[in-house]
Amino acid sequence: xxxxxxxxxxxxxxxxxxxxxxxxxxxxxxxxxxxxxxxxxxxxxxxxxxxxxxxxxxxxxxxxxxxxxxxxxxxxxxxxxxxxxxxxxxxxxxxxxxxxxxxxxxxxxxxxxxxxxx
Amino acid sequence: xxxxxxxxxxxxxxxxxxxxxxxxxxxxxxxxxxxxxxxxxxxxxxxxxxxxxxxxxxxxxxxxxxxxxxxxxxxxxxxxxxxxxxxxxxxxxxxxxxxxxxxxxxxxxxxxxxxx
Numbered sequence: 001x002x003x004x005x006x007x008x009x010x011x012x013x014x015x016x017x018x019x020x021x022x023x024x025x026x027x028x029x030x031x032x033x034x035x036x037x038x039x040x041x042x043x044x045x046x047x048x049x050x051x052x053x054x055x056x057x058x059x060x061x062x063x064x065x066x067x068x069x070x071x072x073x074x075x076x077x078x079x080x081x082x083x084x085x086x087x088x089x090x091x092x093x094x095x096x097x098x099x100x101x102x103x104x105x106x107x108x109x110x111x112x113x114x115x116x117x118x
Numbered sequence: 119x120x121x122x123x124x125x126x127x128x129x130x131x132x133x134x135x136x137x138x139x140x141x142x143x144x145x146x147x148x149x150x151x152x153x154x155x156x157x158x159x160x161x162x163x164x165x166x167x168x169x170x171x172x173x174x175x176x177x178x179x180x181x182x183x184x185x186x187x188x189x190x191x192x193x194x195x196x197x198x199x200x201x202x203x204x205x206x207x208x209x210x211x212x213x214x215x216x217x218x219x220x221x222x223x224x225x226x227x228x229x230x231x232x233x234x
Contacts, residue, residue, distance in 0.1 A: 033221040035221075042227070043156075043209065043211075043227070043228050044225065044227050044228070045162075045211065045213070045225035046225075047222070047224075050221065050222070052221070091161060091162070095221055097221070098150075103150050103152075103215035103221065103223060104167075105152050105154075105164035105167055105177075106152070106154075106162070106164065106213075106223065107164070108161045108162045108163075109161060110160070110161045111160075111161050
């Protein structure tokens with residue numbers, strides 16, 4: 001079974017600063033997917049960024065980027081130029097490919113509550 | 119595109135009654151949908167995988183007779199909480215896998231269930 005660990009229950013930074021959220025995971029799989037999801041107070045889950053394990057290049061999406069270290073099983077999220085709207089719970093998630101070629105369920109970490117201060 | 123609608127957003131029921139929650143993929147087909155449960159200030163826990171036209175696969179510890187899942191079409195999965203009790207009160211979230219898009223899942227807005 002896979003496990004996902006987020007060791008920072010809460011973080012607070014000033015607007016426009018850069019912040020890094022940490023995530024480690026444990027798996028015996030060689031091929032898998034990693035995600036960061038954002039859950040604002042509305043509780044709607046929003047995909048922030050996705051990384052495929054077989055790709056060495058770190059994924060980026062505008063102000064969001066990851067540092068994927070496969071050997072260390074580490075998957076941190078960096079948010080640059082943080083904005084007030086970035087305030088939310090951030091969940092790191094793991095998914096292994098389904099054997100049938102479809103999809104498997106996600107295993108989530110416990111989350112990090114990120115607060116962006118004005 | 120890739121919108122998942124979940125209904126109702128909030129339901130209050132009496133202990134012993136059953137509640138049905140719907141999850142619809144509005145603009146895409148979803149052979150596979152998932153149901154998660156989230157307790158206050160906690161993470162999401164996968165309850166079951168819903169496959170169109172076949173029985174759902176439940177995670178260890180989830181009572182399949184308590185949480186009935188039906189995935190009768192490529193755009194609709196339902197979760198029925200049978201004989202609900204206060205301990206079933208929680209936030210339930212569905213997600214749908216977009217066929218042909220690899221790993222991506224899209225989430226509904228969730229349903230808050232309160233059992234009195």
